[in-house]
Amino acid sequence: MTAVIDLRSDTVTRPGPAMREAMATAVVGDDVIGDDPTVKALEEAAAAAVGKESALFVPSGTMANLLALLTHCGRGDEAIVGSESHILHHEGVGAPALGGVSLRSVPNDERGHIETAEVTAAIRGGSPRTTVVCLENTQNRRGGAAIPVSEMRQIAEAAHAAGASLHVDGARIFNAAAALETDAKTLLADADTVSFCFSKGLGAPVGSVLTGSSDFIERARPTRRQLGGGMRQSGILAAAALYALEHHVERLSEDQANAKRLAEGLASIPGLVVDPDTVDTNMVFVRFDGIDGIAFTAALAERGVLASAPVPGSLRMVTHLDVNAAGIEEAIVQSASAAESLANA
Numbered sequence: 342m343t344a345v346i347d348l349r350s351d352t353v354t355r356p357g358p359a360m361r362e363a364m365a366t367a368v369v370g371d372d373v374i375g376d377d378p379t380v381k382a383l384e385e386a387a388a389a390a391v392g393k394e395s396a397l398f399v400p401s402g403t404m405a406n407l408l409a410l411l412t413h414c415g416r417g418d419e420a421i422v423g424s425e426s427h428i429l430h431h432e433g434v435g436a437p438a439l440g441g442v443s444l445r446s447v448p449n450d451e452r453g454h455i456e457t458a459e460v461t462a463a464i465r466g467g468s469p470r471t472t473v474v475c476l477e478n479t480q481n482r483r484g485g486a487a488i489p490v491s492e493m494r495q496i497a498e499a500a501h502a503a504g505a506s507l508h509v510d511g512a513r514i515f516n517a518a519a520a521l522e523t524d525a526k527t528l529l530a531d532a533d534t535v536s537f538c539f540s541k542g543l544g545a546p547v548g549s550v551l552t553g554s555s556d557f558i559e560r561a562r563p564t565r566r567q568l569g570g571g572m573r574q575s576g577i578l579a580a581a582a583l584y585a586l587e588h589h590v591e592r593l594s595e596d597q598a599n600a601k602r603l604a605e606g607l608a609s610i611p612g613l614v615v616d617p618d619t620v621d622t623n624m625v626f627v628r629f630d631g632i633d634g635i636a637f638t639a640a641l642a643e644r645g646v647l648a649s650a651p652v653p654g655s656l657r658m659v660t661h662l663d664v665n666a667a668g669i670e671e672a673i674v675q676s677a678s679a680a681e682s683l684a685n686a
Contacts, residue, residue: 367580379576405536453480485624497531606673
């Protein structure tokens, strides 16, 4: 049987032998009381990678963003988020439910961008008081779009001028940096806090990090424990994340080249609507013309190619380190076969 080509997400990657070896040999302690050396090493490296003073290792990106909001905001305060942001749509409204923090949305356009004027108009200084503006980079629900440093800087300046902070949900920030031909430090220079994931394109099995000033991270640390994020001998997980940070950042350009090739191949198939010019990073979104999307996804799965549909009316394919160029070519072949089978049904 042909191996499954899993393009549902870059979260499906599995640790390879070298990463597993790093996990098996990790020196560990009790991170809750601050003596796990591997976690400390990871936090130092993660903070340095994005140009911040300090970092806090957490189980998930959702927790990292929640910690950021709960630390930036008091009960009754407000956070501005994009209308298509992960924080708004996919994080269980944690900040409102657990922290009494309002989420006020401003429009993301079709490419994920937010107008600075929209942010300025939305910021409030009374009750509720806007204490943080949140940007997402890459913009997941808008095709994995990479948001340029100029836009990030303008929105940061608007937030800071109004006395608010800027938090960046950078789950795939290294993908964005690669697409924009810059580095994460430059891209995030104007952000006060940044979260990013090790368990997506970087290929670790578990974990994210919240970064910011040393004071901010120390204030976030006890809240992590309140949320159940104290993981004791978590150096075993941190070792995988550290390996990913050291070995898998530079190779993200391979995934992005594979995504571009996938988009070009799919665009040539009748019934599938794809614009390769909108593929910035490792996500390809497919719409349909005369083909039922649910039936196509099922037909594709029968042929050994898995995809997901996170936005109504479209299918998403995400490239990652477990699918090579040959796998991409096979996915194109099987997509053509699935589309043809439905057209002839």
